[in-house]
Amino acid sequence: MEGTIITKKESINRVSLSQRLKGYTRRPLSAVLLLATLVAATITLGAVFVLLSNIFTRGIPVIFSTPELFAWEFHSSNLSMMPAIITTLIMIVLTLIIAAPVGIASAVYLVEYAKKGNKLVKIIRLTTETLAGIPSIVFGLFGFIVFVNMMSLGYSIIGGAFTLSIMILPIIVRTTEEALIAFPDLYREGSYGLGAGKIRTIFRIVLPGAVPGILAGVILSIGRISGETAALIFTAGSSTGLPDGLTSSARTLSVHLFALVSNPQAPLDMFFDAAYATATVLVFTVVGVNMLSNYIAKKFNVKN
């Protein structure tokens, strides 16, 4: 960590606080620059604080005071988010089943097979980057044209999952690629040296070794899937009930939150209360996802 530079310098050449302050009064520009970075960091932290406190101060009391928010079935009187929670889980599993094999295989090709300067690789890198930059609403429209209309799936969970799997492909490709590149060549050479072929080396040696890195990417994708709205409202729709099957329309938590706030109906406070409770659940999901991903990545680093 580069932050240690300061402490290193201090241990060689100790400067007391008063000496420092004196230095800053003599060099006002340095003081201003230091102050600017401090102010910026404070604003960043302040923004997060306002965001989280706004959500939690309203969301957490609602969650504890209205258990019917987690009732099994949705009614316009209870605004339960349980169907949305279940749909979110289904959506996560389905999207990963579609995207993870393709993304991982794609990364294996890029790292293990492709030769340097390969034209195809350049195009794949470029399109993966392009894909990462496309706004989610454009994915939503694409899914609406292809899965909802042309394949006549209608608003369906499976249509939403297809759309999202294209969206998270770049995340999985990139993280898997990083994990594969970080995997030491020694192991590959050892495997070849023992007479194993390329397939065996990839499946028995390289991929198992890269699992933590791949897993970290998959977990990041879970965060992205549960937070997505714009790509889902026109592909999976926003039906409130528990889904009957993969071809029925259903809403994930984020879409649920969107639908609650966009609803022009009368008892506004009730809708916003439910929206805040949903937002609280979403934020905790993100916190959990990030912690898990960091934990796995850390374990991975220690191993190497």
Add this chain to the structure above:
Amino acid sequence: MNVTKNPKIAALKESAVKAMFATAACASILAVFFICLFIFWRGLPAMFEIGVWDFVSGDVWRPTRAIFGILPMIVGSLYVTAGAIVIGVPIGVLTAVFMARFCPAKLYLILKPIVELMAGIPSVVYGLVGVQFLVPLLHQIFPQEASGASVLAASIVLGIMILPTVINVSEAALRAVPNHYYEGALALGATHERAVFFTQLPAAKSGVLASVILGVGRAIGETMAVIWVAGNAPVIPGRILDSARTLTANVALEMGYAEGLHQSSLFATAVVLFVFILIINLCFTMLKRKS
């Protein structure tokens, strides 16, 4: 374990698996190709029917009377994005400088996960706080306005939303600068602050610029965080306190019920958005190639 004895079969198997991996690798090419194809296929005919120039330069959007001009939305998107950059980039870059060069190691352990958390929070959640906290706050500050939902509100929400992108990419760029730049500056008598701001930051400028471009892309493509806070009136905003509608909001707001030419005109709106995004991506790629 079944070891394949026949070397011919083994070679065949190897090349079959290689072909499988290569096919999977082409998925992203196919995805981009088909997204372009279908969005343009559904959007361009409407554009030609309305007239390309009339469509992008018309300042009246009234689908009920079959008047489709998206200039207000183009201007709205540009204003809101510019506002987000004005707010988000200085704060983001300075925070990145702080995190990379000023922050004590212990504080960094708290700050970094918070920035990651910011990146992970769904855009609807930003939108919710925007509409329930920021919009009423702006209305209190400017009581003469009809509502707090405005270009300013959208810019603030987006400016905060792009912070993690700007911070992470800029921080990585700053950390990649070789240490001898800094040491050289110190040896010449510069203070820590001067050394960081006048040698390291300029050396990291292409990375910082990349973070800005990524931020622009994120801001212009965002839907859910702006849809409740920008006001959504399809009129060219004159001041930052006026209501504005972005390209993304135009699609999201009307797609649910639009039919016929109206629906096609929304796909055409997406085409315009898509062209903006492609230009931004091109800038990003060129910048990366240069460095």
